[in-house]
Structure formats: structure tokens, C-alpha cells
Amino acid sequence: MKLNEDTKARLIEGIKLGMTNKLAAQYAGISEQCFYQWRDKGNAGSQEHLELFESLKRAEAQSAAHSLAVIKKAAQDGTWTAAAWMLERRHNFRRDPVVEVEAVDTSELVDPNTAEGRAAIIAHVAELPDDIILAALNRGVAEP
Numbered sequence: 001m002k003l004n005e006d007t008k009a010r011l012i013e014g015i016k017l018g019m020t021n022k023l024a025a026q027y028a029g030i031s032e033q034c035f036y037q038w039r040d041k042g043n044a045g046s047q048e049h050l051e052l053f054e055s056l057k058r059a060e061a062q063s064a065a066h067s068l069a070v071i072k073k074a075a076q077d078g079t080w081t082a083a084a085w086m087l088e089r090r091h092n093f094r095r096d097p098v099v100e101v102e103a104v105d106t107s108e109l110v111d112p113n114t115a116e117g118r119a120a121i122i123a124h125v126a127e128l129p130d131d132i133i134l135a136a137l138n139r140g141v142a143e144p
Contacts, residue, residue: 015059
């Protein structure tokens with residue numbers, strides 16, 4: 001496909017509106033591959049495509065400037081999320097990432113209704129200091 005003024009104008013309009021390169025190409029009636037070929041030729045200095053390349057860069061900057069002006073106005077009007085967005089993107093003000101901790105239960109389930117379960121409980125209790133065992137045993141005893 002040959003680059004003409006109508007296609008060029010539609011590409012630039014699409015980029016100014018904030019379209020992706022793919023959408024701007026579709027809007028102009030060309031393939032995304034054709035868009036990138038023309039842009040790359042302009043970037044390489046091809047006279048036929050240099051003006052398109054420079055116009056696309058300007059359109060991209062104009063689109064960004066317009067969007068930022070809208071966000072800045074919203075922030076000035078009291079929308080804190082717009083101000084937060086500006087801080088995050090423009091001034092690299094980021095929240096610390098959320099740290100997710102997964103608790104892993106390493107305890108062994110013991111069934112006190114089985115001989116093995118009771119043996120495991122007795123083994124664990126036997127590891128306790130004597131004063132703790134005696135205090136636990138004396139809780140259930142009423143004093144005279």
C-alpha cells in the first residue's frame with residue numbers, strides 16, 4: 001500500500017486520540033504490519049516516511065499531554081486517585097508491594113481415640129517440665 005495524505009491524517013488523528021498503533025492502523029485502513037514498516041522507514045530516514053514518523057511522535061506526545069492535563073485537572077478538583085496516579089507514574093512514588101505470607105501447619109493431627117494417638121499425647125506431655133504437669137494435674141483437685 002502507498003502512503004497518501006488521507007491515510008497519514010487518519011493515523012495521526014488516531015494516535016492523537018490515544019489509540020494503540022494497531023487501532024490507529026485499523027482506523028486508517030492499513031495493516032498493523034504496514035504501520036510499523038512505514039514508521040521504521042521514517043525512523044531510518046526515508047524521505048517519503050520521515051514526515052509521517054515525526055508527525056506520529058508529535059501526535060503521541062500531544063495525546064499524552066492532553067491525557068495528563070485531564071488527570072491533573074481531576075486532581076486539582078479533589079479526585080485523590082488522580083493525584084495518586086500522577087505521583088505513581090510521574091514521580092515514581094510507589095507503594096511497597098504487598099507481601100503475601102502463607103502459613104504452613106506443620107503440626108500433626110492426633111486422634112486421642114486411638115492407641116497411637118494416646119501414646120503420642122503421653123509422649124508430648126512427658127517432655128513438659130514437671131511443675132507444669134503437676135500444676136495441670138492439681139487444677140482438677142479441690143482443696144480441703
